[in-house]
Structure formats: C-alpha cells, structure tokens
Amino acid sequence: MELHSLKDSFDRVAKKRKVSYSKTHEVTDLIVQEINKAIKVMQSSTLEYKSELAELKKKLQEVSPLNQLEGAQKKLNIALIKYPKALEKVFNRDISKAYQNIEFDSPIVNQIIASHFYRQGLFEVGDCFIAEAQDAEAAVAMRSLFQELYQMLEAMKSQNLEPALKWAAANSNKLKENGSDLQLRIHHLQFVKILQKGSRDEALKYARTNFASFAGNHMAEIQKLMGCLLYSDRLHESPYAHLLSPTNWDTVTDELTRQFCNLLGQSYESPLSATIAAGIQGLPPLLKFMTVMAGQKHEWQSMKQLPVPVELDKEFQFHSVFVCPVTKEQSTDDNLPMLMSCGHVLCKQSINKMSKNGSKTFKCPYCPTDIDLTQCRQLIF
Amino acid sequence: MEIDPLPNGTGSTAATTTTETTVTATLPTAVSNTTPSSKLSQLTESLKLEHQFLRVPFEHYKKTIRANHRTAEKEVSSVISSVADVADSNEISKDDAVLSLTSLVSRLQGLKRKLEEGSRTENLQVQNCRARLDHLESVDAENLSEWNNVRFKRILVDYMLRMSYYDTARKLAESSKIEELVDLEVFQEAKKAVDALKNQEVGPALAWCAENKSRLKKSKSKFEFQLRLQEFIELVRAENYMRAILYARRYLAPWGATHLKELQLVMTTLAFRSNTECTKYKVLFEPKQWDFLVDQFKQEFYKLHGMTLEPLLNIYLQAGLSALKTPYCFEDDCTKEDPLSQENFRKLAMPLPYSKQHHSKLVCYITKELMDTENPPQVLPNGYVYSTKALKEMAEKNNGKITCPRTGLVCNYSDLVKAYIS
Numbered sequence: 001m002e003l004h005s006l007k008d009s010f011d012r013v014a015k016k017r018k019v020s021y022s023k024t025h026e027v028t029d030l031i032v033q034e035i036n037k038a039i040k041v042m043q044s045s046t047l048e049y050k051s052e053l054a055e056l057k058k059k060l061q062e063v064s065p066l067n068q069l070e071g072a073q074k075k076l077n078i079a080l081i082k083y084p085k086a087l088e089k090v091f092n093r094d095i096s097k098a099y100q101n102i103e104f105d106s107p108i109v110n111q112i113i114a115s116h117f118y119r120q121g122l123f124e125v126g127d128c129f130i131a132e133a134q135d136a137e138a139a140v141a142m143r144s145l146f147q148e149l150y151q152m153l154e155a156m157k158s159q160n161l162e163p164a165l166k167w168a169a170a171n172s173n174k175l176k177e178n179g180s181d182l183q184l185r186i187h188h189l190q191f192v193k194i195l196q197k198g199s200r201d202e203a204l205k206y207a208r209t210n211f212a213s214f215a216g217n218h219m220a221e222i223q224k225l226m227g228c229l230l231y232s233d234r235l236h237e238s239p240y241a242h243l244l245s246p247t248n249w250d251t252v253t254d255e256l257t258r259q260f261c262n263l264l265g266q267s268y269e270s271p272l273s274a275t276i277a278a279g280i281q282g283l284p285p286l287l288k289f290m291t292v293m294a295g296q297k298h299e300w301q302s303m304k305q306l307p308v309p310v311e312l313d314k315e316f317q318f319h320s321v322f323v324c325p326v327t328k329e330q331s332t333d334d335n336l337p338m339l340m341s342c343g344h345v346l347c348k349q350s351i352n353k354m355s356k357n358g359s360k361t362f363k364c365p366y367c368p369t370d371i372d373l374t375q376c377r378q379l380i381f
Numbered sequence: 382m383e384i385d386p387l388p389n390g391t392g393s394t395a396a397t398t399t400t401e402t403t404v405t406a407t408l409p410t411a412v413s414n415t416t417p418s419s420k421l422s423q424l425t426e427s428l429k430l431e432h433q434f435l436r437v438p439f440e441h442y443k444k445t446i447r448a449n450h451r452t453a454e455k456e457v458s459s460v461i462s463s464v465a466d467v468a469d470s471n472e473i474s475k476d477d478a479v480l481s482l483t484s485l486v487s488r489l490q491g492l493k494r495k496l497e498e499g500s501r502t503e504n505l506q507v508q509n510c511r512a513r514l515d516h517l518e519s520v521d522a523e524n525l526s527e528w529n530n531v532r533f534k535r536i537l538v539d540y541m542l543r544m545s546y547y548d549t550a551r552k553l554a555e556s557s558k559i560e561e562l563v564d565l566e567v568f569q570e571a572k573k574a575v576d577a578l579k580n581q582e583v584g585p586a587l588a589w590c591a592e593n594k595s596r597l598k599k600s601k602s603k604f605e606f607q608l609r610l611q612e613f614i615e616l617v618r619a620e621n622y623m624r625a626i627l628y629a630r631r632y633l634a635p636w637g638a639t640h641l642k643e644l645q646l647v648m649t650t651l652a653f654r655s656n657t658e659c660t661k662y663k664v665l666f667e668p669k670q671w672d673f674l675v676d677q678f679k680q681e682f683y684k685l686h687g688m689t690l691e692p693l694l695n696i697y698l699q700a701g702l703s704a705l706k707t708p709y710c711f712e713d714d715c716t717k718e719d720p721l722s723q724e725n726f727r728k729l730a731m732p733l734p735y736s737k738q739h740h741s742k743l744v745c746y747i748t749k750e751l752m753d754t755e756n757p758p759q760v761l762p763n764g765y766v767y768s769t770k771a772l773k774e775m776a777e778k779n780n781g782k783i784t785c786p787r788t789g790l791v792c793n794y795s796d797l798v799k800a801y802i803s
Contacts (some may be wrong), residue, residue: 017446028453035482035489043479056468057465057468076446091435094432099696109698128552271723275720276694276698281704304734310736310738311739311740318709318744320709321743339760366801379766
C-alpha cells in the first residue's frame with residue numbers, strides 16, 4: 001500500500017511541532033534574558049530599582065511571549081487537524097458499522113482463545129490468560145492434549161527424534177489407517193543422522209531393525225536410503241546430498257503436527273485464526289454495503305442471511321454451495337440442483353418454472369438443447 | 382468465472398473447437414479466484430481496516446503535545462504576571478525584588494528542563510507513529526503469511542487490553558516482539574480508573590474526566606455526571622443524608638440544566654432505603670451499577686483515543702463466523718477443518734446470519750478439493766457427484782469400476798456424466 005502522502009502529512013506535524021518547540025525555548029530564553037538584565041542593573045546601581053522593574057514589565061508586555069507561543073501552536077494545530085482527515089480518506093473510520101449488537105458470550109470466547117493458545121504451543125501465555133480471565137478453565141484440557149506435541153517438536157529442534165519415534169510407534173496402526181508414512185519418514189531422518197556421524201554399521205543395523213515393516217509399500221524410498229550407505233562419509237558430495245537439507249526436518253515436523261491433530265480429532269489449522277482470517281476477508285464487502293445502505297442498519301440486523309455475497313478464498317470453502325445461475329439463490333433441501341440432459345445444472349424451482357411444472361419442454365438457457373423435466377436428475381454434492 | 386458462455390456438450394464441431402481453444406488459452410489465469418492481482422486488491426482492502434492502528438498513537442501524541450504546550454503556557458503566563466506583581470508592588474524592597482526575579486528565572490530554567498523531557502517523550506511517540514506507517518507499507522506477497530500472523534496477534538492483544546487482562550497482553554506482545562505495534566502504554570492510563578471503579582471508587586475516573594474536560598464537553602459526554610450520581614447513591618446507601626444533599630448541591634446541580642430527569646430520579650433515592658423493594662429505585666442501588674460505570678468509562682476512553690467501540694476480535698469474529706456459516710456446518714459429518722464443526726463456534730454463530738454466495742463453489746466429498754473447470758464434477762447414475770480427479774484415481778485402481786463412498790453403488794467410469802457448473 002502506498003502511504004507516501006500520509007507519511008508526508010505526518011512529517012509536517014512533526015516538523016511544525018519542532019518549530020513550536022523551538023519557539024517556546026526561544027521565548028523562554030528571551031524572558032530569562034530580560035529578567036537577568038534587569039537583575040544586573042538593579043544590583044549594580046543604587047538608583048531607582050522601581051523604574052527598572054517597570055521597564056521590565058513593559059518590555060515583557062511588548063514582546064508578548066504568550067502571543068508568540070499561540071502563533072506557533074496555531075500553525076501546528078492546522079497540521080494536527082489535517083493528518084487525521086487524511087487518515088480517514090484512506091482508511092475506514094468505523095469498521096464496526098457492520099457489527100450486529102449481539103453480545104458474544106464472554107466465557108465461550110475466552111475458552112476459544114485459551115484453547116487456541118494451547119494448541120499453538122503458547123503454554124505460558126495460555127496459563128496467564130486462564131488466570132486473568134477466570135472463566136475459561138474448561139480449555140485446560142487442551143493443554144495436556146497438545147503438550148505432548150510440543151515436547152516432540154521441541155526435541156526435534158535439537159535434533160532429538162526419540163519422542164517422535166516413540167509416539168509414531170505407539171500410534172503406528174492409526175497412522176497407517178490414515179495413509180500416512182510418518183513413521184517411515186522419521187526413521188528416514190534418524191537414519192540420515194546416524195549416517196552423517198559416519199557410523200555406517202550402526203546405520204545398517206538401524207535400517208535392518210526398522211525398515212523391514214515398510215518394505216511392502218515404500219520399497220523405492222528404502223532402496224534410496226540403502227544407496228546412501230555407499231556414501232556414508234561424503235554424503236554432501238553424493239547424489240543424495242539433498243537428504244541433508246534442513247527442509248526435510250521441516251516437512252516431517254509439519255507431517256507430525258498434521259497427523260497428531262488428525263488423531264486427536266482436531267483440525268490442523270487453529271479454528272480461531274481461520275475464523276479471524278475469514279473475517280478479515282469478509283468484512284470489506286460488508287462495510288461497503290453498510291456505507292451504501294447507511295440508513296437501514298436496523299433492518300438487516302435480524303436477517304437470516306447476509307445481505308451481500310462474500311466470496312472467500314478457497315481454503316475457507318468447506319462445503320459445496322450450489323448457486324442457481326438463473327435465480328442466484330443457493331440450493332436448499334427443498335430446492336435441490338438438477339442435472340439437465342445437456343450437462344448444465346439449474347435448481348429445481350427454476351426448472352419447474354421454465355417447464356411450467358412439467359407441462360412443456362424448454363430450452364436450456366446456456367445451450368439450445370431441448371429439456372424435458374422428467375429427464376432431469378437430482379444432484380447430491 | 383462470471384457469465385461466460387459454458388462449453389457446450391452437444392454443439393456443432395466448429396463452434397466447439399474454437400470455444401475449447403479459447404478456454405484452454407485462458408485457463409492458466411482464470412482458474413483460481415485468487416490471481417496475484419486480486420490477491421493484492423484483497424490485501425489492500427484488508428489494510429483499509431487498520432484505522433485504529435494508526436489513529437491511536439497519533440491521538441496519544443496529540444494529547445502529549447497539548448499537555449506539554451499547556452504546561453509551557455501556564456508557566457510562562459504565571460512568570461509574566463509575577464513580574465507584573467513585583468513591578469506593581471509598592472512596598473517591596475530591592476533585595477526582595479531581586480530575590481523574586483531570581484526565583485522566577487530558576488522557574489523558567491525548570492520549565493526548559495521539563496520541555497526537554499517532554500520533547501524526548503514526544504519523539505518516542507513520533508517514532509511509534511512512523512513505525513506503524515512503515516509496518517503497513519511493509520507487507521507484500523512474500524511476507525504475507527507472517528504479516529497476517531502479526532495482525533492476528535495484534536487483534537488478540539487489543540482484546541486482552543480491553544478486557545483488562547493486562548498481564549496476558551504484555552506476555553503476548555513480548556513473546557511476539559510486537560510491543561511497538563500494540564497500545565500497552567495507552568491502556569495503562571485506563572487501568573487505574575478501571576481498577577478503582579471495580580473497587581467502587583470514583584477518584585481516578587474523575588481525575589481522568591478533569592484531564593480530558595474539553596474533549597468530553599465537545600462530545601457532550603455525561604460520564605462525569607454518571608460518576609457523581611453514583612457517589613451520591615453511595616452516600617444515600619450509607620445513610621449520610623446531609624452529606625448527600627451537600628454533595629448534590631455542589632456536584633449534581635450544574636448538570637440539572639441538561640439532565641434534569643435523571644437527576645430527579647436519583648435524588649428521589651433519598652426517600653428510600655438501600656434495600657428498598659421498589660424496582661425503579663432498587664436497580665439504582667445494585668452493585669451492577671458499578672459494572673455499568675466500568676463499561677461507560679471504557680466506551681468514553683475508546684472514543685477519545687480513536688479506537689473502535691468493540692474489541693477488534695469481536696468485529697472480525699462476527700464477520701468471519703457469518704461468512705463461514707452454512708446449514709451444512711451443523712451436520713454431524715461436517716469436516717473438522719471447518720471451525721463451525723466445533724461446539725463453541727456453533728454457539729457463537731447461532732444468532733448470526735448465514736453466508737451468501739453468488740457463485741457455485743463445489744467441494745469434492747472424497748478429496749475435499751474444489752471441483753472447477755480444471756477438475757470438473759462428474760455425476761454417478763445415482764445422482765451423487767465427485768471430482769474427476771478422485772473418480773479417475775479410483776477407476777485406475779479398480780479396473781475402471783467406481784464405488785460411491787456414500788451409497789456403495791458400483792458402476793463403470795464410462796457411466797459417468799460430466800456436469801457443467803459455472
């Protein structure tokens with residue numbers, strides 16, 4: 001985003017402030033100067049000090065320091081008003097315009113937040129939050145669930161695969177059921193690690209103990225690993241150098257997290273961050289609508305459906321939504337999508353309307369095929 | 382993917398070939414609905430939501446400027462009038478005059494030191510404002526996910542601060558090193574008043590009102606009045622009737638011109654005991670009134686500082702829940718990747734409107750991937766639909782046979798019909 005003009009506007013504020021500051025110093029110095037002059041005169045001569053005081057008073061009135069201060073401040077005030085106006089031109093002043101006055105139940109929100117902290121491994125923050133919020137204790141269960149994962153990940157950071165191996169072995173059957181080769185991948189990393197240390201025999205022994213059970217489905221990979229044995233002391237020069245890359249560890253870390261969440265029945269992505277991300281995408285069109293329909297907020301607050309379409313990125317599409325191209329309405333249980341013989345799909349109500357409830361054939365709106373209601377099939381996505 | 386004419390399954394060969402070539406030619410850019418340029422415009426739209434992010438440190442800076450300027454003005458004005466006093470005084474001796482003047486000089490030196498300090502504080506605030514502008518400018522395609530992560534943490538810290546969970550706010554900000562991007566310092570000002578109100582004391586809140594008198598007056602705020610009313614009620618509760626009346630004369634009467642009805646209502650509590658059963662007045666004696674004052678303070682505070690009246694989290698949460706809410710989310714087999722498969726999220730989403738879409742988006746039951754022109758949907762003889770990718774894979778592994786995962790129906794890949802959905 002280009003923010004040049006805003007930055008300039010702000011710089012102007014800072015500059016004017018500097019000016020008003022130096023003016024204040026200047027004025028203060030001036031007053032000090034005059035007073036000191038007067039003091040000197042009064043102390044040196046034995047003459048009329050009263051007149052000197054009167055002189056001083058007059059001088060100060062002439063100089064009018066307060067007016068000078070005000071003058072500099074006035075200029076600053078103009079800049080201070082211009083900048084927020086510039087801000088409001090670029091940014092949306094009130095993003096709660098589309099907010100519906102429905103109170104969120106605080107304990108529920110707090111539980112969601114606490115769960116989020118724990119599943120992201122922020123245990124300290126989570127504990128602190130539960131202590132302060134006092135209505136989110138139910139989320140503590142998440143803590144014990146995810147602690148195991150983060151212990152494994154922490155160990156892996158220092159190249160220790162033992163906890164991960166143990167877990168993968170314990171859950172080996174379920175992992176296989178889910179089609180995950182996680183266990184083999186961890187063994188793979190361990191194998192390369194041993195090989196890096198240069199102990200070819202140990203690596204061979206490791207392979208013998210652990211790779212056998214995977215031979216059925218992953219022969220090609222195992223063969224590759226066996227090939228590494230030939231280069232045990234110069235792996236980084238071999239054609240297998242890429243196995244040394246740290247990204248392999250990242251991939252395994254990722255798969256471990258994914259499978260861990262999977263086996264717990266949890267989503268991979270934190271539901272809170274997914275919802276907020278969806279909200280960030282969804283809010284701009286809602287706000288645009290609110291600006292246009294400024295007066296009618298109350299009306300749509302009790303609506304069953306959002307008044308504007310909100311198109312989110314595909315990672316937020318969890319369910320099939322069919323929109324009839326004719327009516328632009330979403331299909332429901334009473335109004336299912338129907339496949340016409342030409343391959344195009346309309347909703348049942350549209351087809352009924354166009355065929356006058358089955359009394360005549362009609363032309364598909366996209367291709368000139370003749371459609372008969374009885375030939376249309378209900379679709380289930 | 383708007384209103385383009387759909388590829389025709391049974392049209393003339395000549396027309397079909399041209400349509401097909403155009404379709405393939407445009408496929409690389411038209412497939413996903415997040416092309417680089419649309420992703421950029423989506424990002425710009427989301428950046429426009431960040432008014433609070435820039436406004437708060439600016440208002441804070443403005444306040445400091447005004448306060449420092451007022452100090453300087455006051456001091457200078459006071460010195461000048463003191464000089465006038467000395468000059469006008471008839472009985473002052475020369476020595477005393479010199480003494481007075483010297484003390485005035487040292488006052489001005491003191492002012493200069495204060496100005497230096499004030500300038501340092503202001504410079505830090507200027508830096509903060511600039512740092513935030515830079516932060517908004519810094520986001521691009523490469524660091525987008527990291528930047529979004531930071532935005533999410535900012536939203537959480539904002540929530541913590543507003544709910545008065547100050548320790549959590551600090552911990553969260555420190556752990557992600559985003560102290561410059563959040564308003565910990567600004568909320569310290571609120572903490573005193575909020576804590577006191579929770580302890581049923583109005584002192585700090587009244588001090589805050591005095592500090593911000595002119596701006597509160599401009600917005601016609603009656604918050605100070607509400608604080609005074611509560612103090613009055615506390616006096617009545619303690620049966621300090623005389624003090625209550627004196628208090629009312631001094632602090633409540635000035636508000637009578639604009640808020641007579643409310644004043645009269647509260648004054649009438651004098652006639653009741655604090656444990657009265659009369660509902661109209663019973664409610665005034667309830668401790669809940671203090672919670673109401675805390676909320677009122679927060680609202681006034683937010684308004685003054687350029688913040689939204691609702692926590693950012695609630696705003697985005699509500700929009701997100703609505704945007705994700707479909708009737709299918711509440712079914713038992715809803716995928717767990719959908720946040721609305723979770724009980725807590727469902728509860729929050731209950732009173733909210735459903736999402737609305739103008740374009741069909743179909744998700745394959747098997748692969749959970751989008752079924753679009755690159756991976757079109759295919760229909761089984763029983764009406765169930767799956768993606769070409771999933772069905773092809775299934776057919777390859779099973780001698781060209783397809784088994785519907787939901788009904789068990791077996792058919793051949795050749796029995797499938799392509800559906801054309803825009």
